[in-house]
Amino acid sequence: MTRNGDSAVRLVGARKAYGDVVAVDGVDLEIEADEFFTMLGPSGSGKTTCLRLIAGFERPDGGRVELAGRDVTGLPPHERDVNTVFQDYALFPHMSVGENVAYGLKVKRIGGDERRRRVAEALAMVRLTGYEDRRPAQLSGGQRQRVALARALVNRPRVLLLDEPLGALDLKLRQQMQQELRTLQQEVRITFVYVTHDQEEALTMSDRLAVFNDGRIEQVGEPAEVYEHPVNEFVAGFVGVSNIVEREGRRFTIRPEKVRILDDVDASDGLRVEGGQIRDVAYIGAVTRYIVDLDGGGEIQVVRQNLEMSSQEALEQRGRRVRVGWRGEHAYAIPGSQQQPEEEL
């Protein structure tokens, strides 16, 4: 990810409203070439609209869209060097799989042997060799998803846009496709712009991600950075589960897995320790989740691996008084949190 040269995608002050509803409210964004970039956010946060602005399906009310340094704000979708994998796949039902994949090449008048070769390559890439003559209706959801991917990638676009492409798949297939997409992106070296509301997906797949909320970007960064150092409560709460504890007028976020319930014998060196009482216990297979009411005010969620503890033992913890501790660097002060009370006034 070199910083020299132009970004693959750049949004400058992009704004889009539908009637009174402002979907995208002044977004600035730079996506580097060959990057796997994820736009993460709840539904209605503006991430899909941003994707549609990049694809050209929507014109911004204000601001600019640039692709590889070129202003494409006024260009229609068919004149932009991007391709999209749609949430509902949007495969042409009246064409075979082969015709679907070949469509982009046909429109660009790439004919004969080259077209056949590239279609075959693209289908091989998504492991659908031999499916050329099937109709989309004869395929499973996962297969349709892969056809959509092949249909986009066969054009070798500079940027591939993916609009919640795994949303319709079941969990197992989803996880498998996450792997495949990531591997594929590294093979083809195409910039991927990936829209999802699934924070786990965003964390596992992306080189960088942007967290959207209410038409704006709250934070952009690498997954670990965003997870460990959320810039505000929204990001802390949306990307993973987070505890917010207020101490001395400042708000801190602490991830549940970073908090330890200390036994009497445990050393508390270098830990910040507080007393509290376990209010609730949820046994979730591999881990147990505890909610602890802190004596110093507020509550904290603790996730603990069930290394030796049985479910019975875990559930018996309810109501017990405990000490909880965490390392200082894991309690991350939310920037600007001191202004929080003023904003709430």
Added chain:
Amino acid sequence: MLHLSNGTRWALRIGTAITLTFIYVPLIVIAIYAFNDSRSQSWPIEGLTLDWFDKALHNPGVRDALWTSLKAGLGATAIAILLGTLAAMAVARHRFFGRDTISFLVVLPIALPGIVTGMALNATFTQVLGVDLTLFTVIVGHATFCIVVVYNNAVARLRRTGTSLEEAANDLGAGPWRTFRDVTFPQMRTALVAGALLAFALSFDEIIVTTFTAGSEQTLPIWIFTNYSRPNQLPIVNVVGLMLIVLSIIPVYLANRLSQDPIGAPGATAGAGAAARG
């Protein structure tokens, strides 16, 4: 499934039977009279013959009227497909000022009394434009309500298929015209054929607007109307009536079938409703 008491169920059955009887018994009577052995019409008929079919097919008046009706139906349908599709694309695929109003105005002719449409067209053709009443004016007159059924079918299909396929084609490099040809049109094809069949059926048995716009042209319904009161023509009229029934039912039946195919649209039901106008 809704649970009905025995009494209600029987009431519904009887109601349905009465309705179907009212609709179809008179049609069956016409069909039977077409095979009537005797020149005079009385019930029950005395014997069966196919003579009247032969006579009807060789009657120059019938042949001319049939030909005129076919030309009028095909002409009106052609105009309806072109304009109905364009209007449907505009309303279903573009946002513009007054879109809902236009959508309403396109559909309105189906609700207007035919006699008013007829008067209005007659006045416009003869007095304002100063055109003679010919086959052309019949076609234009029929097109006013034929457009509605094509439009209704096309709009319903366009709304149901949504825009994502078109966006996908755009995204893959196809411009507006290419997208229409490769994606939009194939998606609406069956809906257009269904709309066209209904439009043709509407035109083929239309008489009110035709009366005002035909001048000296005789369509099949007008030929029936003028000959029905002539006793010596009556057997042939019955045959022509049967022909009209068959030629109107076939397109409506086909249109219904087309609307039930896998990518069929529910729009044809709106069209079939409109067909009741006749």
